[in-house]
Amino acid sequence: MTLKDNVTGLQHLGIPAVDMEKSIKWYTELLGFELIEEKDLPEDHCHAAFVKKGNLVVEIYQEDEAAVKEVATRTHGHIDHLALNVQDVQEAFEKMKESGCTMLDTEIHTLPFFVRGVSWFTVLGPSGEKVEFNQFL
Secondary structure, eight states: OOHHHHEEEEEEEEEEOSOHHHHHHIIIIITOOEEEEEEEEGGGTEEEEEEEETTEEEEEEEOOHHHHHHHHHOSSOOOOEEEEEESOHHHHHHHHHHHTOOBSOSSOEEEOOTTTOEEEEEEEOTTSOEEEEEEEO
């Protein structure tokens, strides 16, 4: 399978939050998103929530205190990463290594989101943007 065939679409957009409760409320109550997943990840010093509307999934996450201060002092909002769905994360990982792009992860990670978990890795895109490749398990 080629990498072009392996990528099936947008997985989610990741947005760092200053105030998780306020961010979740804004997306759900104001914009009508559905909260589909929320977890504390103590090993990563992070709290994450996924909200969904139609085919769009947004990951809202809040990291440790230093990261919250950084987010709070920025002058513009920003989307932290673009995540793409793939059929085979291991194959995509190998193809991206072969492509010569900058790999931000030396291995594939797995977290207990959604029904059976999700595996992913991240690379730098051509303009320095972070691009995740995700496979639902």
